[in-house]
Amino acid sequence: MSLLNLKNKIFDSPGYSRDVQLTPFELGVFRAEITEQWLSVIGAKHPELVPQFREAGIDNYHLLAHLLQHEKLWPKETRCLPRESCSKIRVLPFLQTLHDELGDFTISDVFYGNTHEVGREEIYWRLVRPNATTDVGTLHADKWFHDVMGMDDQAFPPGSETVKIWIPIFSQPGKNGLMIVPDSHKKEYRYHAAAGAGGMKPIIDEDVATIGAELMLTEPGNMLIFNEGIVHGGAVNMGDQTRVSVEITMVFTNKSTM
Ligand SMILES: O=C(O)CCC(=O)C(=O)O
Ligand SMILES: [Fe+2]
Structure with a gap:
């Protein structure tokens, strides 16, 4: 059953879909689980600040971020939702919709730096503060990350293919979000590997001003x-x-995408 034609959009053209929406209930689950982890990470270092951050809300984080060491507090490991949160998300209807459209998939394991937690699903979130250029990375394809991190050998079964789900949890359309280059999966781009905070990362070697990236x-x-x-x-x-946004990597074995 495929009502949204996701397979064609993602695997053929334009290489992405914007057709699936969380229900208000589903969005509420993400907001609650992320907020809880956000407060617990803050509370581990600064218990006295928790009431103030809770009152402000995660979408106002930037107003209080000067009270803590933002650059140190949020390595990826502090932003991977705990197993109990993943179990609540695993049963939400949007994943059934994706299953109906795309076939069987698994969610990739937690993977950052030298850490690979086999069997723990990776559902992680990020914070991008207003006007903070260091809160966003450079243009990339996720398969470049898999290549430079050596993940295709370690993290995914041989011959598998991945598809990313990016979900805005707090966003302002036209003011923030994700840029995409339509149909770019059909072209070759130059990039090189460089050491970053969370391990190796790819740096694009093309003119990003003329590459055709569009804000979704x-x-x-x-x-x-x-x-x-x-x-x-x-x-x-x-x-x-x-x-605030969430990332989930779906892993398809060759069999299920055929
Ligand atoms: O949210 C961002 O700024 C980057 C997200 C990204 O690279 C991804 O979802 O694969
Ligand atoms: Fe990405």
Whole structure:
């Protein structure tokens, strides 16, 4: 059963879909689980600040971020949702919709730096503060990350293919979100590997000003689902709220995508 034609959009053209939306209930689950982890990470270092951050809300994080060491507090490991949160998300209807459209998939394991937690599903979130250029990375395709991190050998079964789900949890359409280069999975781009905070990362060697990256207009819950070859990246946040978004990697074995 395929009502949204996701397979064609993701594997053929334009390489992504913006057709799937979380229900208000589903969005509420993500907001609650992320907020809880966000407060617990803050509370582990600064218990006295928790009431203030809770009161402000995660979308106002940037107003209070000067009270803590933002650059140190949020390595990827502090932003991978705990197993109990993943179990609540695993049963939400949007994943059944994706299963109906795309066939069987698994969610990739937690993987960062030298850490690979076999069997723990990776559902992680990020914070992008207004006007913070260091809160967004450079344009890339996720398969470049898999290549430079050596993940195809370690993290995914041989011959498998991945598809990314990017979900805005707090976002302001037209002011922040994800940039995508349509149909870029059909082209070759130059990049090189460099050491980053969370391990090796790819740096694009093309003129990003003329590459054709478009800011996707996404209301909270309006997810983007894209090919591992699609060139994309976070836009510098021109809004007045902290952008909060979630990433999930679906893994398809060759059998299930045929
Ligand atoms: O949210 C961002 O700024 C980047 C997201 C990204 O690279 C991804 O979802 O694969
Ligand atoms: Fe990415």
